Amino acid sequence: MQYWRTPLDAARMTGAHGDVVIIADRCKGCGFCVEYCPLDVLVMSREFNRKGYHPPAVVKSGGCVNCNLCEMICPEFAIFSVARPPEAELQRAAAEGGP
């Protein structure tokens, strides 16, 4: 996300981050999530799912802010986001052998 200036509390604050979970075989390829993801994290993949639709795929690694819009707009219950722990936590977890 682009800011016109660096927020004064940027050092103290951590933005929300999330992981997108796609249940690919439930998808019917409507594209709602891809179109309305506010951070353009998703694209339609070129893969086919079991039903022959193109499910979405995540292209912007680290871009999800866990707003869960994709989860709410998906008519198929095929996508959702989960909160991702702050980066520091992940790094610590990685050092200790993974989350």
Next chain:
Amino acid sequence: MKADPAGVLTGAHYLDGDFACGEGAMAAGCRFVAGYPITPSTEVVERIARRFPLMGGTFIQMEDELASMAAVVGASWTGSKAMTVTSGPGFSLMMENIGLAAMMETPCVVVDVQRGGPSTGLPTMVGQGDVMQARWGSHGDYEVIALTPQSPQEAFDLTIDAFNLAERYRVPVMFLMDECVGHMTERVVIPEPGAIEVVPRALTAKPPAEFEPYRIDGGTIPEFARAGDGYRFHTTGLTHDERGYPVMSAGCQESCVRRLLDKIQGDADRIVRFEEEGTDDADVVVVAYGITARVARLAIEQARRQGVKVGFLRLIVLWPFPEKRIRELAGSVGAFVVPEINYGQIVLEVERCAGGRCDVVSVTHGGGAVHDPAKITGEILAAGAVAA
């Protein structure tokens, strides 16, 4: 289980058939009635509307009969004993959700105080032209139970039986009165609550995790869970599997609908009820129901005085039809005489069961009045002359 005293007006009363039916419903534990005004049935709900607030019952006058029947099916799924009341034109509108009740296996009672038809017909005058509609009125294959009282006393007694049968078999039960029985005032004796046996809604004892709304564990009737008890079940008017989920296949149709038929047909011997008199050595047997049974009785007496051996079979439960008994009698009698206030409906069943082994005489009446007993007598005498 015994009746709730709050609903039982113990004592001897002078009531018309409609009021007696309403009293029977309240005695049976009915606590939800939805209806729409229609002559000659309205007195049933008028009685109930006056007494329900005193016993924890809810009456609602719906916007039409479609809604009335739908509300009754909905209320029954809360475990309430529910009923609606109507006459021919309204009965036609109710067919849609009578089918739903049959498909969802919803216990309920539908009172039809018959008047002359078709269409608006004779609103204030008698008819018996809905007896086939009661059996076949909704589309597709299903079974119902139908009862036909001949007096206000029976309107009371049989209404209780109607509720009990509805609970036992999880079916809509048709209560086929006619305008004469509905508007005829006679002595009605209402017993003590302790002397009235009522069948309560049998709720499943299974925990929700093990419950499926249409699973059969022996027998032919699934266990019932009511809305709001945590079972989170699903039910539908679509062809469904044991979980109550729609399945569109010939196989599921067979298992789903076959059982709706089997649970009644297979137990018909226990459900069928009739009154029989003088049939042992009869040459002619009169088959009648409702008000016509009372008219036929006079005709039978007159015919007997003229030397004809006449038996009488009065149908109390009309559906399922007493096929076995008619078949047996068809082998020993010369003729059945079937008077009814329509142009020949139940006579078709009698003919079917007689299977050509004896004569079957239809004594029709278009409605608006009961038969002239002499007309029935004449038919008995003519049939008796052939048989003798």
Next chain:
Amino acid sequence: MSVAKVGTRTDFPAEPPEHPTAPYLRMERIPHVWCPGCGIGTVVQCYATALGRSGVDLDKASVVSGIGCSGRAAGYLKLDGFHTTHGRAIPFATGLKLGRPELQVTVFSGDGDLTGIGGNHFIHAARRNMDLLVILINNFIYGMTGGQNAPTTPLSARSSTMPFGNFEPPFNVPHLAASSGAAYVARWTCLHIRRLTWTLEEAIQRRGFRLVEVIAPCPTLYSRLNKLGTGLDGMSFYHDNAVIRHGADTRELAIDFQKGIVCGKFVDEEKPTFSELMDEHYGRVLGEKYVPMPASGGWQHG
């Protein structure tokens, strides 16, 4: 194991993790019957989310549907669910609510079911202020039967039974509800997922006849017959043409073909429900003699 990154997670179990809405759904029945690009699933998602947030006892919540595409909703929600006859969801729900007054009853159905064949029940339930939440999904057409003209089809729109365009004026659904006496009336499109969810959450907490109309795309029929593109094109139309006017005069909410759609909450009134009126009236007229129906339902259970 490496740090999981968005888009490159490799630590998913073979079975995907359960969707957050799964506890409210009959997952064994998913995928549902609705077409790709249909908005009904989104409305179910919003309703399930609102239900979860509202804190109502789910064991006491029932959902009743009529017939049609939207009528299938009752079959996917993990509540006591009743898939009834065409048009009769409201009277069925009325019986359910009056039979056991403590139930929280939602009617989930379509425009044709609720305002066409069930139109009479709709206005009478609103008139009585029957305590029902009615979610009416309006896709302007009879979808399940193949795109026939509905009482909501906008003028000039094509349907399979108005192949030269519709010439019958449609219902203005919020106005129909409001003028019949509904206590709560709102409209959103299924693009307004946040506002729809808030509205449903609020409506669940209110009493009386509550109507929430949700405009949803029908790419298979309405959009195809009118050359309006996909479900996504429908959403994009809502994005560009829906305006929010809370408290708008309901007379001004008619929807013209491919014109603006006014959304918002139009009516939110506190007024006694059918049952409250009945209790109050009988209590006053009959005094101590009045025995109300117990909240848990009528007498007699084995």
